[in-house]
Amino acid sequence: MAADTSTTADDRPVDLDTGDDLDAFLATHDVALVEFYTKGCTLCQSVEPVLGTVATATDVAVATVNPRTDLSLVEAYGVRSVPTLVLFVDGAPVDRLAEGFVGVERVLELIRTHAPERVPEDGTA
Template identity: 65%
Template sequence: MMSNTTAGGAESDGNEGVRRPTSLADADALDAFVADADAALVEFYTDGCGICASMEPVLGNVARALDVDVALINPRDDPPLVERFDVRSVPLFVLFVDGEPVARRAEGFIPGDDLTAWVDERVE
């Protein structure tokens, strides 16, 4: 099945309304992603993190519920990125509004309703 990119930067599998997190390769891609979005939720993760993987469908639900852009980035091979966002545990969720980080959460698995409410409270 081919994947398309929607105007919001999230990948679509061809079904209307289906949004998936965009995978970002590095700090430059992260900066470009958040610069292009009014609001963006980014999960910092590492390979092999089961909780991180279980959050991906939750992020897709948040994207659909709130019409925010969502992305995933693995900062493991980018020490300056780890330092810049003070990544001490994963998953780490950072909410960006107008390109600036405005809030963060790093408490393991977060149910979709909780994450949606957390984002919604901070995005005007």
């Protein structure tokens, strides 16, 4: 599946297939959160609702990509475990969470650190 090329954040995560899809996604969104996951990973599955909430509650584009479909992503983004969430600003990775399950507030905290204007002022999702 090709990347969504809209210039605003979507209300739900976009599924990407390859590094080219990821590059296109990052080129069209100035702030993006990407989950690197693998099929069958129960922790990855448990993060899916968190990503949906973040996509809906913030002005941040959210995507998911399975690095097993494009192994170059593992090295390019230093994916050592899944799920790994990487926050990109202007196409460059600026921070990551690779600690297993993370809740909405932890992800919002990550975004607030690098793009506070993208998180609602009331601080809730």
